[in-house]
Structures are given as C-alpha cells and as structure tokens.
Amino acid sequence: MTMMMMSRGGTKRVANTAVSVAKGLSCEVGGLKAFYGGGVRSESTMALSEKEKKVGLSSDGGNKEQKEIVSYWGVEPSKITKxxxxxxxxxxxxxWETYKADVSIDLKKHHPPTTFLDKMAFWTVKTLRYPTDVFFQRQYGCRAMMLETVAAVPGMVGGMLLHFKSLRRFEQSGGWIKALLEEAENERMHLMTFMEVAKPKWYERAxxxxxxxxxxxxxxxxxMISPKFAHRMVGYLEEEAIHSYTEFLKELDKGNIQNVPAPAIAIDYWQLPPDATLRDVxxxxxxxxxxHRDVNHFASDIHYQGRELRETAAPIGYH
Structure with a gap:
C-alpha cells in the first residue's frame, strides 16, 4: 500500500509538472502573447501588446483608447536633446545631420558653354526659366517652392541610377551615390522650409x-542617354537658382517682402541663431x-574626360 501511495504521489507530481510545463509553453497567437517556463513575457512581444495601447482620459470624462507605438520590438528609442x-x-x-552653410562660397562662378551638349544644356535651362518668370513674376516665396520641387529630382534620379549600376557591375561608386542623394535630401529640406513661409494654393500644388x-x-x-549632359544641365539650373535667390534677397532688402522670423525647422537644420530671419534662410x-552647382559641373567634367564618376572621389560631407 505504501508503494501504491508513493506511486500515486509520484504520478500526481509528474502530472502537475506536465501541466506547469504545458502552461509555460502555451502561446496565445491572437494577442501576440508568448510565455516561457515561469510565465515571463518576452520584451519584444510586450512592446506590441502592452506598450502599444495607451489609455487616456477624454475631455468629456470618458475613457479614450489611443494607440501609440512607443518602441520597436522592445528597443526603446534613445532620447535626443539639443x-x-x-x-x-x-x-x-x-x-548630427545639421550643419553651417558656407556662405562665403563664390556665387559668380559660371561654366561657359563650349561644346554642343553644354550649349544644349544651357539653353534648355534658359527656356525652362521663361514660363517660371511669367507665372510667378516676383512672388519669390512661391517661386522658391516650385524651384525646389524640381531641383530635388536630379540628385535622386542620378543616385538611383548609380545605385543600380553599382549593383549590376559589382563595383563601388566612389561616394557619388551618397553625394547625389545628399543633394536630393538637401533640396527637399529647402522645400520643407519654404512650405512654412509660402503656403501653396491648390493650383500651385497641381x-x-x-x-x-x-x-x-x-x-x-x-x-540614361548622356550623364555628362544631365549633370551639366543641373549645374546651369543651380546657377539660375543662385540668381533667383539673389533677386529674393534684393526684394527683402527693399522691404517688398516682409523679413519674417526664420521657421524653426530652418534654425535647427542650418544651426542658425534663435533670432534668425527669412533673409538668413x-x-x-x-x-x-x-x-550643388559646383558638384554637378565637376561630375560633368569627369564624364567629359572619358572617365566614370567612381574613379574620382565624390565631394561628400558638406551637408
């Protein structure tokens, strides 16, 4: 009988252990809840189950459920301060992506068009400027906004094509992918800044x-047809941009455009002083x-020499 009692006790303990293990290994798929052994939930799944929902109190006194992602699979975002x-x-x-622009850069440099492709690029840009002058006239805020939506395209296209070329040929790019994508991002930040100054109307958006x-x-x-032509055209496009912003400054100095405080995004991006104005921007x-003018004329010159961009180190690190 003693043996039978011990056997029953042992069987009971085994059964309890089995139940505990089964509970420990249970997984509730619908709620993304996973338990291991002692019932400790993994941090990664807890990020989606418990941390994702944040319950607050609505203005009318009732409970309001607000979903908020506060982490990425248990990895808390670092707190960044100024x-x-x-x-x-x-x-x-x-x-670490902000910088101080070199305002002492030579603004009068110009690449005289000598070859047929240079002249074609030069007059293409001049032709494109005419309808812009007619449409915007002296509305330089809206003009700048339109200019940046166009100026942000070449860097992205060039960087994308060089990226695919690097993949196809199993070769490095000499930093030119990064340089061109930095240019595109910088132009986009110009747009984000002028969006705060000039609110576009529906027809301008169209x-x-x-x-x-x-x-x-x-x-x-x-x-695709001629990178030397494409970069040269962007060089001339940036020369026109310099001219447009110079006229913008003249209108600000004359008082025809109000010199409002600089947008907060511009102050942080260019490390401007807190009291910076639109003129500083x-x-x-x-x-x-x-x-950008210098970078693209430089890229075109490399192609004119019969070399590929990867053979010459790209001027990165300015932005």
Whole structure:
C-alpha cells in the first residue's frame, strides 16, 4: 500500500509538472502573447501588446483608447536633446545631420558653354526659366517652392541610377551615390522650409505635380542617354537658382517682402541663431545651391574626360 501511495504521489507530481510545463509553453497567437517556463513575457512581444495601447482620459470624462507605438520590438528609442538640453523635436533629421552653410562660397562662378551638349544644356535651362518668370513674376516665396520641387529630382534620379549600376557591375561608386542623394535630401529640406513661409494654393500644388511628373521622366531619359549632359544641365539650373535667390534677397532688402522670423525647422537644420530671419534662410539656401552647382559641373567634367564618376572621389560631407 505504501508503494501504491508513493506511486500515486509520484504520478500526481509528474502530472502537475506536465501541466506547469504545458502552461509555460502555451502561446496565445491572437494577442501576440508568448510565455516561457515561469510565465515571463518576452520584451519584444510586450512592446506590441502592452506598450502599444495607451489609455487616456477624454475631455468629456470618458475613457479614450489611443494607440501609440512607443518602441520597436522592445528597443526603446534613445532620447535626443539639443546642446542646451531641450528635447529634439524633428524626426525627419537628427542633430548630427545639421550643419553651417558656407556662405562665403563664390556665387559668380559660371561654366561657359563650349561644346554642343553644354550649349544644349544651357539653353534648355534658359527656356525652362521663361514660363517660371511669367507665372510667378516676383512672388519669390512661391517661386522658391516650385524651384525646389524640381531641383530635388536630379540628385535622386542620378543616385538611383548609380545605385543600380553599382549593383549590376559589382563595383563601388566612389561616394557619388551618397553625394547625389545628399543633394536630393538637401533640396527637399529647402522645400520643407519654404512650405512654412509660402503656403501653396491648390493650383500651385497641381502645377508641381505636373512639372515634377514631366521633369522626372525627361531627366531620367536624359541621364540614361548622356550623364555628362544631365549633370551639366543641373549645374546651369543651380546657377539660375543662385540668381533667383539673389533677386529674393534684393526684394527683402527693399522691404517688398516682409523679413519674417526664420521657421524653426530652418534654425535647427542650418544651426542658425534663435533670432534668425527669412533673409538668413535665403542666404544659406543660396550657398547650398552654389555647392550643388559646383558638384554637378565637376561630375560633368569627369564624364567629359572619358572617365566614370567612381574613379574620382565624390565631394561628400558638406551637408
């Protein structure tokens, strides 16, 4: 009988152990809940189950369920602050991506068109400028906004095509992919800044969609056919941008355009002083365009020498 009692006790303990193990290994798929052994939930699944929902109190006194992703699979985002200790509020760029523009850059440099492709690129840009002058006239805020939606296309197209070329040929790019994509991102930040200054109307938005669609496809084909022509055209396009921003500054100095405080995004992106104004923003944007001018004329010169861009180190690190 003693043996039978021990056997029953042992069987009971085994059964209890089996139940515990079964509970420990249970997985509730619907709720994304996983338990291991002692019932400890993994941090990664807890991020989606418990941390994803944040319950607050609505203004009418009732409970309001608000979903908020506060982490990515259990990896808490690091807290980023400015030098003064205040919280960094921009998700589109980080403090280490900000810089001070070199406003001392030579703004009068010009590449005289000598070859047939140079002249073709030069007069293409001059032709494209005419309808812009007619449409915007002296509305330089809206003009800048339109200019940046076009100027942000070439860097992305060139970087994309060089990226695919690097993959196909199993070769490095000499940093030119990064340089061109940095240019595209910088032009996009110009747009994000001027969006705060000049609120586009519906017909201006429609014009942007049309112009971008046409220009993207045209530049894509142009770059596929002749990169030297494509980069030269962008060089001349940036020369026109410098001229447009110079006229913008003249209107600001004359008082025809109000010199409003600089948008907060511009102050942080270009490391401007807190009391910076629109004039300061136009100055740094113009300096950026001069840098893009030099980069693209340089890229075109490399192609004219019969070499590929990867053979010469790209001028990266400015932005």
């Amino acid at each position: 030098l003064d200790g205040t919280e960094w509020k921009w998700n589109c760029f980080r403090p 014009l942007v969609i049309t112009v971008q669609g046409v220009f993207f496809n045209a530049y894509f084909l142009g770059y 136009v100055m740094v944007v113009r300096a950026d365009e001069a840098h």
